[in-house]
Amino acid sequence: MYTSKHRRPLFFALFVTLMLIAAACSSTPNDSGSGVDGIRDFSEIQSSDFEFTVDANGVAKMTVTTSAEAACSIAWGETDELGFLHTDLDMSGGAHNQHEVILVGAEPGKTYSFRVQGATPDGTLFQSALSTFTLPDLPEGAGDPTGGEDAMAVHGANLAENATVVAVSSEFSSSWAGANAIDGDMSTEWATAGSGDDAFIEIDLGSPQMVVGVEFITRTMSDGTATTTEYTVTVDGGETFGPFAAGDPDDNRFTEAVFEGQILRFEVVASTGGNTGAIEVRAFAPPAG
Numbered sequence: 001m002y003t004s005k006h007r008r009p010l011f012f013a014l015f016v017t018l019m020l021i022a023a024a025c026s027s028t029p030n031d032s033g034s035g036v037d038g039i040r041d042f043s044e045i046q047s048s049d050f051e052f053t054v055d056a057n058g059v060a061k062m063t064v065t066t067s068a069e070a071a072c073s074i075a076w077g078e079t080d081e082l083g084f085l086h087t088d089l090d091m092s093g094g095a096h097n098q099h100e101v102i103l104v105g106a107e108p109g110k111t112y113s114f115r116v117q118g119a120t121p122d123g124t125l126f127q128s129a130l131s132t133f134t135l136p137d138l139p140e141g142a143g144d145p146t147g148g149e150d151a152m153a154v155h156g157a158n159l160a161e162n163a164t165v166v167a168v169s170s171e172f173s174s175s176w177a178g179a180n181a182i183d184g185d186m187s188t189e190w191a192t193a194g195s196g197d198d199a200f201i202e203i204d205l206g207s208p209q210m211v212v213g214v215e216f217i218t219r220t221m222s223d224g225t226a227t228t229t230e231y232t233v234t235v236d237g238g239e240t241f242g243p244f245a246a247g248d249p250d251d252n253r254f255t256e257a258v259f260e261g262q263i264l265r266f267e268v269v270a271s272t273g274g275n276t277g278a279i280e281v282r283a284f285a286p287p288a289g
Contacts, residue, residue, distance in 0.1 A: 042116055042128035045070060050116065052103075052133045055249045059186045060106035060135050062099075068120050069095035076103065076114035080130060088222070095121050098222040104187045109137045155213050155254070155284035158184070159205050163283075166263065167202040169195040172275055181278040186249060189219040191226070191277040199228070199268040199276040205283065208262045213254050215282040216266055218246045225274035232269055233283075235261035243269050249279065 048065035055061070062074050077083035088099050106112065111134040118126040160182045168178040169192055176191035178201050192199045218228040232242035239259065247253030266281045 039125045039127045042118060042126040045118060045120070045126055046128075047097075050114075050128075050133065052135055054108045054135050054138060055186075058108060058138060059249060060103040060108070062101045062103060062114075062116075062133075064099050064116065066097050066099065066118060069097055070099075070118040070120045070126070071095050072099045072101070072116060072118040074101050074103070074114055074116050076106070076112050076133075078110075078112060080113045082113060082115065095119075096222060100222050102187045106135055108135050110135055154287065156287045157285050158282045159209050159211065159285050160203055160264075160281055160283050163203040163205045163264075165201060166204045167200070167265075168192070169199045169201070172277075176277070181281045184280070186217075186279055189277055189279050191219055191275045194275055195268070196273040196276055197268055197271050199271070200265055201278065201281060202263060202265040203281065203283075205262050205264065208260055209283075210260050210286055211264075211283045212258050212286050213256045213284045214241075214244065214264075214266075215252050215254055215280070215284075216244070216246045217252055217279040217281070218248055218271075219275075219277045219279050220248070220272075221274060225272050226276050227272045228268045228270070228276050228278070229272070230268075230270035232267050233257060234265040234267065235259050236263050237265075252282075254284070 045066045045068040046064060047067040048063075051063045053061050053063070064072070066072070071088060073085055073087040075082045075085045084103075084105070086101050086103060088096075088101055111132055113130060113132050115130055116128040120126075161184045163182055165178040165182065168190070171177050172191040172193050176189060178190045180188040181190035181201055182203060190201060214233050216228060216231045218226075220227040228246040230243040231246050232240050232244070234240040241257045241259065244255045244257070245253050264283055266278070268276050
């Protein structure tokens with residue numbers, strides 16, 4: 001039976017989203033300069049500095065820790081008018097302490113204005129003062145998700161980017177669809193609806209292709225769940241390769257696996273459970289020539 005107990009996380013998430021958007025859209029400061037009347041200063045619950053980072057693939061993130069459990073978002077942009085609003089990656093629908101937000105479209109080396117908003121389960125709203133951050137530059141040679149020229153000497157193009165998803169164990173929602181795992185975009189993810197170690201995604205390369213290596217770049221939640229540690233690849237419903245160690249955005253963990261096939265099934269065989277899934281799954285062609 002679907003009871004009010006099951007509705008509470010959804011109602012809280014919807015309430016928080018609406019209130020954070022309202023806070024982000026406001027431009028009337030209170031005496032502290034950090035929000036509108038009735039909104040408290042974010043520093044009251046902030047227990048770490050705002051940290052802005054760029055990983056080896058050029059994905060920008062903001063992280064912060066709060067002393068109270070809260071749902072958080074960041075409004076940011078090239079001017080004080082802001083213009084972008086991104087929310088915490090944690091999809092649990094409830095409040096938590098460790099917050100990580102991907103800043104889709106933010107460019108390494110550029111300076112942006114921002115505010116961070118938060119809401120606690122009792123409905124209290126918090127907002128930081130308008131400030132700026134500068135993203136670090138990419139390290140030399142970084143930014144190529146296939147590993148750059150050295151990696152391309154070992155393998156060729158990622159065939160998965162031209163593939164289609166034919167089956168998944170589950171999808172958390174349409175925003176976390178399986179197609180996100182083969183779109184070449186490190187800021188999107190495929191997330192399951194709690195498949196844990198039973199998660200799988202099956203892709204069709206369109207025709208039989210020669211493959212020399214694979215990658216499974218795991219998604220992960222701020223509380224450590226949803227992290228895949230090992231996976232296998234089954235080719236055309238027959239031979240299975242692996243288990244292999246899953247990668248992450250900082251270390252994709254390219255693994256050599258030589259076979260010819262069309263339908264590839266990536267299966268999670270070990271994880272920390274929960275809404276497992278992948279930022280990207282990849283299957284590489286032989287090097288050109």
